[in-house]
Amino acid sequence: MTDTLKVACAQLTSTTDIAENIEISSELIREAHSQGAQLIGLPEVVNLVQRSRRKSAEVVKTEDEETSLKAYRELAAELGVWLHTGSLVIKLMDDERNVNRSFLIDDKGAIAATYDKIHMFDVDLENGVSFRESKAFKPGDRAVVAETPWCGLGMTVCYDVRFAYLYRALAKAGASVLMVPAAFTRQTGQAHWHILLQARAIETGCFVVAPAQCGDHEDGRETYGHSLIVAPWGEILADGGEEPGVVMAELDFSRIDKARGMVPALSHDRDFAPPAPLGLRAAGE
Secondary structure, rough: OOOEEEEEEEEEEOOOOHHHHHHHHHHHHHHHHHHHOOOEEEEOOOOOOOOHHHHHHHHHHOOHHHHHHHHHHHHHHHOOOEEOOOOOEEEEEOOOOEEEEEEEEEOOEEEEEEEEOOOOOOOOOOOOEEEEEEHHHHOOOOOEEEEEOOOOOEOOHHHHHHHHHHHHHHOOOOOEEEEEEEEEEEHHHHHHHHHHHHHHHHHHHHHEEEOEEEEEEOOOOOOOOOOOOOOOOOOOEEEEOOOEEEEEEEEEEEHHHHHHHHHHHHHOOOOOOOOHHHHOOOOOO
């Protein structure tokens, strides 16, 4: 394990064309590599942003057939960098739904770890905006901390960020960096994005790396952008703003020990009895 890591977030506006998305994201990966990045992260659903389940079904492939995964593995090996694919829309053979799957690729092009998004974005926002992610994607059921040459890497995706217990579990299992690739809506991003990511960093004493989709997409989706890299004390080290591009930061792992030393919350868990639900309390209590 080394003391520092140069990490980059690639921010883009993915389209409904997988080949075009490979080309755009690959250019950003090369740009990040030219700036010295050792670990490069892509946003959620980087290979395809398509709200129509019918149109998605026409182009989505299984893991073995997915052209973007093949392209990213070859590019990681060519450049000698570690690549976190954000997440890819992957077809399942045993379910009519797809899976929202992250891949961590090492500098030889091998798949070092995978993670399937656990928490599904089933929400009803203002102005009639609704999402039912669980209709299109099968949720995962396994938390993942991957081993890298620098640190333990906790793998999560987008809506997972609202579930603090997942991040605490990853940190207690050895994660020093938490990946949060996302396609946050503009509406929820403006209200919650920065706050949530800073909270997860502070609670766990981890670095948070959150590559994001941005802008107006072909399928009508509007995403917030602002790829963030956050330090264990909550400081924002890099913010990608609202346009496509690359942001970078050098992670100094001594900051983790410093933050956790000052506030060792990860070691302060206590057992407690859960509260009785209000409707079950005895009359008069």
